[in-house]
Amino acid sequence: MDDRMFRNAMGKYVTGVTIVTTELDGEVHGMTANAFMSVSLNPRLVLISISENAKMLGKINASKKFAVNILSEDQKEISMLFAGQIKEKREIEFDRLGELPVIRESLANISCKVYSQHVEGDHTLFVGEVTDLVLRDGDPLTFYEGKYCEIAKLVDIN
Numbered sequence: 001m002d003d004r005m006f007r008n009a010m011g012k013y014v015t016g017v018t019i020v021t022t023e024l025d026g027e028v029h030g031m032t033a034n035a036f037m038s039v040s041l042n043p044r045l046v047l048i049s050i051s052e053n054a055k056m057l058g059k060i061n062a063s064k065k066f067a068v069n070i071l072s073e074d075q076k077e078i079s080m081l082f083a084g085q086i087k088e089k090r091e092i093e094f095d096r097l098g099e100l101p102v103i104r105e106s107l108a109n110i111s112c113k114v115y116s117q118h119v120e121g122d123h124t125l126f127v128g129e130v131t132d133l134v135l136r137d138g139d140p141l142t143f144y145e146g147k148y149c150e151i152a153k154l155v156d157i158n
């Protein structure tokens with residue numbers, strides 16, 4: 001198995017797309033991430049995984065807080081911006097949720113304080129305790145086999 005095959009296998013798992021945001025010394029930093037999951041209901045915990053190469057790692061290490069913004073299908077462009085796939089600098093206006101900047105018009109804004117962190121290989125897993133939430137209706141932006149996708153229709157097959 002080579003790295004390409006491992007990546008291709010992981011790409012078979014369809015995910016939503018989030019932007020993780022944090023703020024340090026009044027400066028907002030955002031990063032696109034799909035390594036996100038719910039961990040626990042009591043207490044309410046979620047998890048993100050951040051690469052050792054990402055600037056976001058040092059920011060969350062210092063701020064000890066982050067927000068996860070779950071993107072709608074209309075937010076592909078902002079996802080590309082915060083993944084560095086669009087190179088030009090853009091002025092983004094953020095909403096606020098408690099102490100954190102959040103992405104406007106997301107399906108969910110979830111603010112967290114760092115509960116624990118674990119360095120595993122070349123990533124750090126941050127477990128966040130959820131402190132606040134905002135929800136909106138809409139369809140999700142998804143990511144599959146390394147490409148953004150829209151789900152035309154989510155059909156209940158129960």
Ligand code: FAD
Pocket residue numbers: 017028029030031032033034035036049050051053054055056057081082083084085086087089090091092143
């Ligand atoms: P930078 O590369 O400096 O920032 C990212 C981009 O956001 C830059 O273009 C920057 O200009 C812009 N930006 C940041 N803050 C602001 C602001 N306040 N206003 C305007 N623009 C701003 N990596 C992971 O570690 N974990 C993951 O789970 C993960 N999932 C991904 C999922 C997808 C679908 C994609 C496309 C990428 C994913 N990545 C993930 C890769 C990650 O998004 C990129 O490597 C990213 O560039 C790393 O960001 P950085 O923190 O190093 O900061």
